Amino acid sequence: MSEPLIGVVVAHTEVAEALVGAVRAIAGDDVGLVAVSNRGCDRAALLKRIDEAVAGRPALLFTDMAGGSCGQTAAVLARARPDLRVVTGVNLGMLVDFAFHRDVPLEAAAERAVQTGRAAVVVVGGRP
Amino acid sequence: MSVVLYRIDDRLIHGQVVVGWGQRLNIGFIVLVDDEVRANEWEQELYRIGVPPSVEVIFAGVAEACARLAEWEGDGRKGIVLTGDIQTMAALCAVMPPPRRVNVGGIHARDGRTERLRYVYLSPEEEAALQSLARLGAEVTAQDVPTARPVPLAELV
Numbered sequence: 001m002s003e004p005l006i007g008v009v010v011a012h013t014e015v016a017e018a019l020v021g022a023v024r025a026i027a028g029d030d031v032g033l034v035a036v037s038n039r040g041c042d043r044a045a046l047l048k049r050i051d052e053a054v055a056g057r058p059a060l061l062f063t064d065m066a067g068g069s070c071g072q073t074a075a076v077l078a079r080a081r082p083d084l085r086v087v088t089g090v091n092l093g094m095l096v097d098f099a100f101h102r103d104v105p106l107e108a109a110a111e112r113a114v115q116t117g118r119a120a121v122v123v124v125g126g127r128p
Numbered sequence: 129m130s131v132v133l134y135r136i137d138d139r140l141i142h143g144q145v146v147v148g149w150g151q152r153l154n155i156g157f158i159v160l161v162d163d164e165v166r167a168n169e170w171e172q173e174l175y176r177i178g179v180p181p182s183v184e185v186i187f188a189g190v191a192e193a194c195a196r197l198a199e200w201e202g203d204g205r206k207g208i209v210l211t212g213d214i215q216t217m218a219a220l221c222a223v224m225p226p227p228r229r230v231n232v233g234g235i236h237a238r239d240g241r242t243e244r245l246r247y248v249y250l251s252p253e254e255e256a257a258l259q260s261l262a263r264l265g266a267e268v269t270a271q272d273v274p275t276a277r278p279v280p281l282a283e284l285v
Contacts, residue, residue, distance in 0.1 A: 012143070040236055040237050040246075040247075041236055041237070042138040042139060042234075042235075042236035042237075042238065043138065043139060043140070044238075045236060045237060045238065065143055065178060066177050066178060067141075067142070067143070067146065067175075067176075067177040067178010067179060068142050068143040068178060069139040069142040069143070071177070071178075072142070072174050072175065072177075075174055076171075076174070079170070
């Protein structure tokens with residue numbers, strides 16, 4: 001079996017660090033996630049930051065807004081690298097599930113992240 | 129109507145532009161002036177992802193933008209004209225109708241630049257280029273989002 005996938009969370013300001021910290025609080029330290037912030041970066045600097053976090057490993061790139069600078073820059077990197085996929089709209093449910101399911105092929109991991117992320121968004125409450 | 133914001137932002141079309149300014153100003157179009165993106169359809173699709181269907185996105189090269197600026201200024205909708213660097217905005221300023229106002233929205237850290245604001249880093253050459261815009265009659269201010277204070281050029285350089 002090859003090495004488990006890693007996840008690189010790329011998001012605005014402190015969002016990525018906070019999300020990864022929350023996953024660790026829930027799932028423990030060995031979650032295979034790295035946080036990258038876009039703070040102070042133009043596109044070239046952010047691309048370098050993400051590339052350094054990936055460090056040549058197969059990875060899912062989790063980004064916040066689909067059309068934001070993080071998602072765009074991650075997509076540019078993934079276009080040049082067949083061992084990377086971008087999943088937008090990152091949420092905590094998606095990341096916690098990923099932490100426990102990293103021993104799967106990249107494509108399957110990306111599809112699973114989309115499904116768990118969507119399933120984590122529900123309306124709760126209202127009058128019975 | 130017409131062009132309500134001329135912005136320099138090296139992140140090009142992103143959240144601050146589409147959500148921060150776009151929704152506040154109720155825009156109908158965004159022009160991205162960038163020769164590289166103009167020549168790359170794949171990147172154009174990437175920039176369209178975050179823009180609502182009600183907003184038209186126009187990709188133009190620098191020369192094309194200079195030629196079409198009057199057309200956009202006469203558009204019945206409100207629009208944003210966006211460049212990734214000062215040099216491109218300087219080319220537009222030469223054909224921009226007065227009153228010329230230029231928004232510095234994001235020029236980020238790079239070797240040779242020093243920090244002026246959290247979102248504005250300038251090299252000595254870029255500082256001089258912004259001052260040249262002011263000498264051409266443009267009012268240059270830095271402001272990342274509409275709710276922030278517009279910082280006059282004199283405070284940046």
